[in-house]
Amino acid sequence: MLDKELKDIWRNSSQKEKIKFDLSRLLIDLNTKMEHLEKTIRRRDFREITACVIGFFLFGYFAYEIPFPITKAACIFAMFYFLYVVYRIKKAERKDSESGLSLSFRDQLVSRKIHLTRQADLLNSVLYWYVLPPFIMNIVFILGLGDPTVYHWEPRLLHLLPLTTPEKIKTIIILALFYSLIVWLNKRAVQKTLNPAIQEVKRVLKELENDLKSSTFDV
Amino acid sequence: MSNQPEQTFEHAIEANKDRIYRICRIYAVSPIEPKDLFQEVVFQAWKSYPQFACRSSIGTWIYRIALNVCLRSKMRLDKENERKVQVESIQFLPNTEGEDPAQKEKYSALRECISTLTESNRTLIILYLEELGYKEIAEVMGLTENHVAVKMKRIRAQLLDCITNKLK
Numbered sequence: 269m270l271d272k273e274l275k276d277i278w279r280n281s282s283q284k285e286k287i288k289f290d291l292s293r294l295l296i297d298l299n300t301k302m303e304h305l306e307k308t309i310r311r312r313d314f315r316e317i318t319a320c321v322i323g324f325f326l327f328g329y330f331a332y333e334i335p336f337p338i339t340k341a342a343c344i345f346a347m348f349y350f351l352y353v354v355y356r357i358k359k360a361e362r363k364d365s366e367s368g369l370s371l372s373f374r375d376q377l378v379s380r381k382i383h384l385t386r387q388a389d390l391l392n393s394v395l396y397w398y399v400l401p402p403f404i405m406n407i408v409f410i411l412g413l414g415d416p417t418v419y420h421w422e423p424r425l426l427h428l429l430p431l432t433t434p435e436k437i438k439t440i441i442i443l444a445l446f447y448s449l450i451v452w453l454n455k456r457a458v459q460k461t462l463n464p465a466i467q468e469v470k471r472v473l474k475e476l477e478n479d480l481k482s483s484t485f486d487v
Numbered sequence: 488m489s490n491q492p493e494q495t496f497e498h499a500i501e502a503n504k505d506r507i508y509r510i511c512r513i514y515a516v517s518p519i520e521p522k523d524l525f526q527e528v529v530f531q532a533w534k535s536y537p538q539f540a541c542r543s544s545i546g547t548w549i550y551r552i553a554l555n556v557c558l559r560s561k562m563r564l565d566k567e568n569e570r571k572v573q574v575e576s577i578q579f580l581p582n583t584e585g586e587d588p589a590q591k592e593k594y595s596a597l598r599e600c601i602s603t604l605t606e607s608n609r610t611l612i613i614l615y616l617e618e619l620g621y622k623e624i625a626e627v628m629g630l631t632e633n634h635v636a637v638k639m640k641r642i643r644a645q646l647l648d649c650i651t652n653k654l655k
Contacts, residue, residue: 271643271647274597274616274646274650275616275618276645277590277593277594277597278509278597278616278617279509279616280594281509281512281594281597282505282506282508282509282512282585283523284512284581284582285508285579285580285581285582286519286579286580286581286582287504287508287525287577287578287579287580288577288578288579289497289500289501289504289578290502290576290577290578291497291576291590292576293575293576294497294500294529294574294576294577295493295496295497295533295642296576297574297575297576297577298529298530298533298574299516299533301530301574302533302534304531307584310524323495332590368555369531369532369535369551369552369555369556370535370538370539370548370551370552371551371555371628371629372553372627372628373551373552373558373607373610373627373628374628374629374630375629376551376555377558380559380614395501438569465562468562469562469597471606472558472562472606472607475607475608476581476607476630477606477608
């Protein structure tokens with residue numbers, strides 16, 4: 269078979285379907301899709317920021333209301349933590365969302381590998397930047413709770429606070445389990461989704477690099 | 488009324504639609520259909536269009552986008568790609584003449600032979616079949632022209648050998 273025949277078979281393969289564009293609507297449709305995508309991202313960020321703002325004011329209220337100094341300090345740290353999370357979300361928003369699709373095949377794979385590895389590192393380290401700070405604050409908050417009668421403190425929701433040692437231990441165990449679940453879910457996402465994708469990118473890059481080496485050898 | 492860059496984009500997509508479709512047909516993996524992939528390529532091309540720096544021709548740039556989108560979809564590298572982009576102003580009409588059975592058989596053989604190649608070789612041969620010059624292929628792939636030339640000789644031989652055997 270000749271090269272020309274091969275190219276003819278290839279060229280004719282687009283005859284299966286005829287593609288028609290309504291050019292008067294194409295860009296309008298594409299822009300609508302893009303806006304929809306951006307709105308979805310904005311809505312997700314808005315939900316996360318709203319949760320942080322609620323958390324900030326809730327712990328602000330706790331810091332004002334709760335008389336125990338250690339718990340008060342934990343509440344103030346929690347408020348700073350919520351501000352930090354908002355900062356991270358805003359920073360991620362500002363980051364250029366360039367997809368790298370305009371790059372060459374090879375550069376795009378390298379850029380994808382870097383991006384996926386960063387994501388995997390981020391999820392693998394949630395224990396340190398996402399879980400431990402609030403967990404430690406929660407522990408300080410709980411351990412700082414003392415005897416309300418000493419401060420003549422009688423808020424309406426007093427019965428919800430773990431004031432006795434067994435209640436405190438029980439609450440800390442529940443929180444530890446909850447935070448462990450978060451760590452596990454993130455690690456699982458890395459194992460199930462990100463690691464296979466990284467391996468796949470590495471495989472194709474290796475193919476390309478081996479090809480380069482063998483081609484150089486051939487030359 | 489459309490302005491100049493928008494018109495350039497529209498013309499480029501119109502001029503390259505068959506090429507994009509051929510690439511999508513090779514890379515579409517169930518449940519994603521070639522037309523889903525085609526719409527995704529057009530959408531991503533429009534999204535990336537502000538980054539088109541005119542360093543290469545718009546045709547070469549579209550090849551880059553198409554191959555990158557198709558590869559990401561095949562390798563499931565993007566969660567977004569799992570969501571289908573539906574662009575109503577792009578219509579796919581079945582060819583009324585129908586596909587010639589002999590042609591269909593030859594295409595199946597070609598497709599099978601292409602699928603036996605490694606991912607990078609597959610991309611190279613697709614660009615070759617699209618009749619891109621070695622310089623343009625090198626640009627799309629991020630390789631040197633020399634490497635493309637050497638590799639192409641080997642891949643072409645491999646492909647021709649495979650398809651000749653299949654169509655015996």
